[in-house]
Every structure is written in C-alpha cells, then in structure tokens.
Amino acid sequence: MLFFNDVEKDLNVLLHNMQQIIFYLNKNKYNSIVKIKKTYCLIVSNRYGSTDNIELFNYINSAVTTYNNHKQYSVESSDASIAGICKSIDKSIYLSQYVTKDQFIGLPHANLLYCNDKKINLFFPQSFSINEINDLVNIADSAALNFDSRIVNTDSSAFEYFVDIKVIGNSLGWIGHQLSTYNCLSSCVVARDHNSMEKDFSYTVSRDFNDLDDPIFVGQNSARKSIAKLNSKKISTQVSPIIFSSDISYELFFCLMSAINGHVVYNKSTFLLNYLGKKIFPNWLNIFENPFLNKGLSSSLFDNEGVATVTRKIIKNGILKTWLLDTYSSNRLNMYNTGHAGAAYNWLVSASANTKFLKSFDDIIHSMYQGFFVTELLGDGFNIMTGEYSSGACGFWIEKGKIQYPVHEITISGNLLDIWKNIVCMADDINLKNKIQCSSLLIDKIQISGF
Structure with missing residues (x-):
C-alpha cells in the first residue's frame, strides 16, 4: 500500500x-x-x-x-x-x-x-x-x-x-x-x-x-x-420557472468560467467580450474566488506557470469584475496577469448579506409553486460565441409547492445572459463537492421542450 x-x-x-x-x-x-x-x-x-x-x-x-x-x-x-x-x-x-x-x-x-x-x-x-x-x-x-x-x-x-x-x-x-x-x-x-x-x-x-x-x-x-425516478413522465412544451438543484447548478457557472478565459477573450470568441464591468447577474449575486481554502478541491498556491494565486471577486453585485488571464493572454490584452494558467480555483457563489434572496430549499420550492425541478443535465449544448444554452434534463414536476412526479426526456434552453439575469433566489443547501460551490437556484422562466 x-x-x-x-x-x-x-x-x-x-x-x-x-x-x-x-x-x-x-x-x-x-x-x-x-x-x-x-x-x-x-x-x-x-x-x-x-x-x-x-x-x-x-x-x-x-x-x-x-x-x-x-x-x-x-x-x-x-x-x-x-x-x-x-x-x-x-x-x-x-x-x-x-x-x-x-x-x-x-x-x-x-x-x-x-x-x-x-x-x-x-x-x-x-x-x-x-x-x-x-x-x-x-x-x-x-x-x-x-x-x-x-x-x-x-x-x-x-x-x-x-x-x-x-x-x-x-x-x-x-x-x-x-x-x-x-x-x-x-x-x-x-x-x-x-x-x-x-x-x-x-x-x-x-x-x-x-x-x-x-x-x-x-x-x-x-x-x-x-x-x-421510477415512472417518469413527459411534460408539454412551455415556458416555466425552474429550480436547478445544488447537484447541478454549478454547471451554469462553468459556462461563465469558460466564457471569461483570456484566450477566448483575445480571440474575440466569447459572447461576454463587451461585458467586463457590466451587470450580467442579479445585483444580489456574488462569486468569490478563493485559491487558499484548506482541503479545497481546486486550491493552489500557484498556477501552471508558477504565478502566485490571489483571492478575487469574479462577480460583485451582479457585475463581471475580471477576466481569467495567464501570461500570454495578459500580454495580448495588455492587462495584469491574474494567475490562471491551467485552471480557475474555488468559486464561492453567494447572495449578498442580509438579503431576501437567500432562502431554505423548502422556501424556494414553495416560492416557485409550479414548475420544473431539475436534478440531472444530459449533454453539453453551450455556444460560447452566442451564449445560447441547451441541455437535456430530467427531474420532478412541482405543483402547489410540492413535488408531484418525476419527469424525463425534456430539453431546457435559452440564452445564458437571460438565464443568469432571471435567477430569482438561491437556497442555503450549498454543495461542497465541486470546484464551484453553489446551492439550488430558482430561475424565473426558461424554455422547456417536451411533447
């Protein structure tokens, strides 16, 4: 051993x-x-x-x-x-x-x-x-x-x-x-x-x-x-509120991570090219990057070029604050190297302190009242040039604030800028099993394609 x-x-x-x-x-x-x-x-x-x-x-x-x-x-x-x-x-x-x-x-x-x-x-x-x-x-x-x-x-x-x-x-x-x-x-x-x-x-x-x-x-x-998941049903095509469970909500922010990488920025191949310093999330949402978490799954003292990592605000009050740059991309953009050669680090997605937008999971189910609770995403349908997002999904249908039956064989789609801005609130069930630590999210409306 x-x-x-x-x-x-x-x-x-x-x-x-x-x-x-x-x-x-x-x-x-x-x-x-x-x-x-x-x-x-x-x-x-x-x-x-x-x-x-x-x-x-x-x-x-x-x-x-x-x-x-x-x-x-x-x-x-x-x-x-x-x-x-x-x-x-x-x-x-x-x-x-x-x-x-x-x-x-x-x-x-x-x-x-x-x-x-x-x-x-x-x-x-x-x-x-x-x-x-x-x-x-x-x-x-x-x-x-x-x-x-x-x-x-x-x-x-x-x-x-x-x-x-x-x-x-x-x-x-x-x-x-x-x-x-x-x-x-x-x-x-x-x-x-x-x-x-x-x-x-x-x-x-x-x-x-x-x-x-x-x-x-x-x-x-x-x-x-x-x-x-037994006896899953299909649902009709509609526009509906949805909840991304804490098991899969981090995937929405992986798209962000890809779209602010310095290499797609200097190549002008990202839909967020003109959004640095602009609001892309609700003003209560923040993302903090902390490379120094003890036991963190994506902690590191330095990047793949030896550049020291630092804590930084990725999103502050809904506003995009930084690109993720290594030596080459920072030189191309004439910007400061952020120490992101090879990877990003631990992202902590949170709501502003003392806000009404942070609730218990039961409360966000009740707040949605009727809609789709997504527990699994299938496939990768993210267009980094346009921000268009599409993914197969399964989960549960909610009626009157309660889970009614499992759902399968549907597709959810929309533009990420709309999806991000339509985040209504987040739960307190934060998932620590990923490099992006996020909880369940309630989104006001999204296109669901069913039968």
Missing part, C-alpha cells in the same frame, strides 16, 4: 532533479518552464459483496515549454529523469525554429511568482489495506441493495484514492511544489417496478478521507434517487 514516506522520498528526488534541470537551462541560456507530476492511484470496486476490481498504480509525466527568440514549443514525456527532461528541452528548442514568432509569448514576470508567503493543506496521506477498503465499499453497496425491494441490481460501488506530487520550475531559478490527496466513494444502483427501470448514483469526495460522508448514507442515497 501507499505510505507517506514513499511520497516524501519521491518529492525530494523530483526537487533534486528540478534543481539540476534549472542548472542545465541556465548553463545553455534557455528560457523554459518545466512541470513534473507524479500520481499514485488506488481504485477498488465491489458488487454484491464481492470485489469486482482492484487497481493500484502510479504514473509520472513531464512537460517542457521553451521560449526561443519569441518562438514557443512544448514537449511532453513519461520520462521524468534528469537526462530525459534535458532531452525534451533540447528537442523543444530544436523544433521551435519551425514555429512562427509571436511577440506576446514568454515567461511570467519574476515578481509575479509564488514566494512561499502562504500555506494551504491539501495533503492528507492515508494508509489502507485492501480489506479495509473492501469493507468500506461493501457497506455502501449493501446499504443501497437493502434499502428497498425495488433495488434490483448494482452498477458497483467504488472507492478511489489519488496522491499527486506536482513540481514546477523555470529558468528564472524559481521552483514550487505541491502535494495533494483526493478521495471518492460512490454507489450506483438500478431500481425497477412493474412499469419502469431507472438508474442513479451518489458520491462523496474530499481531500481528507475522514471528511467523506458515511458509506451507508452514500449507498442509501443512490437507492433513494433511483427509486424516485
């Missing part, structure tokens, strides 16, 4: 290798960023109390990006040895001569690099035995199968454990590293009655194994969700 000493030893080796690689870069006067990542993984799945699959493996890869006279080239390899990475550097420099010059490429400014002034804890090593994990997964599987006689099959319950070692360095002499762990326990079962058969799943994720939900809850929740 995996022990902390293995990870610590590997980290020391990779840091030593990176120091030698930077020496090689400086000796040859190369400008480059080098990334090394090693991942350990343990996966155990179980069906009907028997082990279905066990995987225990690790893999490593390196990525080299060189900047040669305003020409950029990248090489990736599974060879993370000193000699292997130096070979990748030489290959990258050689091939870069065939690339077109671009005045905007280059390393980030040295004063933007992370300088060890903050700490976050994302690393919670755990030693497991196969028997312990088998027991954990079997508890979830058994809890689902024994929940109700209508649960007739299991699509397996599974546990996944990852440890990541990330080391980044560049020719400016900077080296940064980060250790992280990730745990996931899931259960998926099939429910059947005389008229229909449905399948659904439940899961729990965390950096720290001890923060996972109880396996009995995970199993029973997957059973409960599968049973609730």
Whole structure:
C-alpha cells in the first residue's frame, strides 16, 4: 500500500532533479518552464459483496515549454529523469525554429511568482489495506441493495484514492511544489417496478478521507434517487420557472468560467467580450474566488506557470469584475496577469448579506409553486460565441409547492445572459463537492421542450 514516506522520498528526488534541470537551462541560456507530476492511484470496486476490481498504480509525466527568440514549443514525456527532461528541452528548442514568432509569448514576470508567503493543506496521506477498503465499499453497496425491494441490481460501488506530487520550475531559478490527496466513494444502483427501470448514483469526495460522508448514507442515497425516478413522465412544451438543484447548478457557472478565459477573450470568441464591468447577474449575486481554502478541491498556491494565486471577486453585485488571464493572454490584452494558467480555483457563489434572496430549499420550492425541478443535465449544448444554452434534463414536476412526479426526456434552453439575469433566489443547501460551490437556484422562466 501507499505510505507517506514513499511520497516524501519521491518529492525530494523530483526537487533534486528540478534543481539540476534549472542548472542545465541556465548553463545553455534557455528560457523554459518545466512541470513534473507524479500520481499514485488506488481504485477498488465491489458488487454484491464481492470485489469486482482492484487497481493500484502510479504514473509520472513531464512537460517542457521553451521560449526561443519569441518562438514557443512544448514537449511532453513519461520520462521524468534528469537526462530525459534535458532531452525534451533540447528537442523543444530544436523544433521551435519551425514555429512562427509571436511577440506576446514568454515567461511570467519574476515578481509575479509564488514566494512561499502562504500555506494551504491539501495533503492528507492515508494508509489502507485492501480489506479495509473492501469493507468500506461493501457497506455502501449493501446499504443501497437493502434499502428497498425495488433495488434490483448494482452498477458497483467504488472507492478511489489519488496522491499527486506536482513540481514546477523555470529558468528564472524559481521552483514550487505541491502535494495533494483526493478521495471518492460512490454507489450506483438500478431500481425497477412493474412499469419502469431507472438508474442513479451518489458520491462523496474530499481531500481528507475522514471528511467523506458515511458509506451507508452514500449507498442509501443512490437507492433513494433511483427509486424516485421510477415512472417518469413527459411534460408539454412551455415556458416555466425552474429550480436547478445544488447537484447541478454549478454547471451554469462553468459556462461563465469558460466564457471569461483570456484566450477566448483575445480571440474575440466569447459572447461576454463587451461585458467586463457590466451587470450580467442579479445585483444580489456574488462569486468569490478563493485559491487558499484548506482541503479545497481546486486550491493552489500557484498556477501552471508558477504565478502566485490571489483571492478575487469574479462577480460583485451582479457585475463581471475580471477576466481569467495567464501570461500570454495578459500580454495580448495588455492587462495584469491574474494567475490562471491551467485552471480557475474555488468559486464561492453567494447572495449578498442580509438579503431576501437567500432562502431554505423548502422556501424556494414553495416560492416557485409550479414548475420544473431539475436534478440531472444530459449533454453539453453551450455556444460560447452566442451564449445560447441547451441541455437535456430530467427531474420532478412541482405543483402547489410540492413535488408531484418525476419527469424525463425534456430539453431546457435559452440564452445564458437571460438565464443568469432571471435567477430569482438561491437556497442555503450549498454543495461542497465541486470546484464551484453553489446551492439550488430558482430561475424565473426558461424554455422547456417536451411533447
């Protein structure tokens, strides 16, 4: 099994290798960023109390990006040895001569690099035995199968454990590293009655194994969700209020994340091109980005170029406050680098303090009175150029403020600017299982296509 000493030893080796690689870069006067990542993984799945699959493996890869006279080239390899990475550097420099010059490429400014002034804890090593994990997964599987006689099959319950070692360095002499762990326990079962058969799943994720939900809850929740979908109905085409459940509401903000990425902005290929500093959400809605959450699923001290991350307001009182920029896109736009090379971080979606727009989930169901409660989205129908949004959906029909019956085979659609502005209120059932932490949302009206 995996022990902390293995990870610590590997980290020391990779840091030593990176120091030698930077020496090689400086000796040859190369400008480059080098990334090394090693991942350990343990996966155990179980069906009907028997082990279905066990995987225990690790893999490593390196990525080299060189900047040669305003020409950029990248090489990736599974060879993370000193000699292997130096070979990748030489290959990258050689091939870069065939690339077109671009005045905007280059390393980030040295004063933007992370300088060890903050700490976050994302690393919670755990030693497991196969028997312990088998027991954990079997508890979830058994809890689902024994929940109700209508649960007739299991699509397996599974546990996944990852440890990541990330080391980044560049020719400016900077080296940064980060250790992280990730745990996931899931259960998926099939429910059947005389008229229909449905399948659904439940899961729990965390950096720290001890923060996972109880396996009995995970199993029973997957059973409960599968049973609730039995005897689903179609509904007629109409314009209706809808509620996005906290399990899927974050997807509306993933669209925002994509649309404010610096690369689509300088290419003028986003529907939000002219909306910086303008209102795109109700004035009570805010989105705060916090890269420094301990145990955060998308926390990081620095981006993929080594630029230090900072907290920032993405949306303030409904107004779009920033683009997400790396070195290249910030140079193209002549704007400040926001440290978003590779990813965005933890987004916290909230309502302004002391506002009437934050309610309990029962209250927003009652406020809607009649409409569609969306619990699952199917497919990706987002046009980043126009903002048009379309997705298959299933969930439940609400009448007189109460859930009446499950609904399937419908499509919801509209323009995201309209959808965002029509958010009426949000619930207090915030979901912490995603990089975008959001609760259920009530939207005033949206097009529903049914029969």
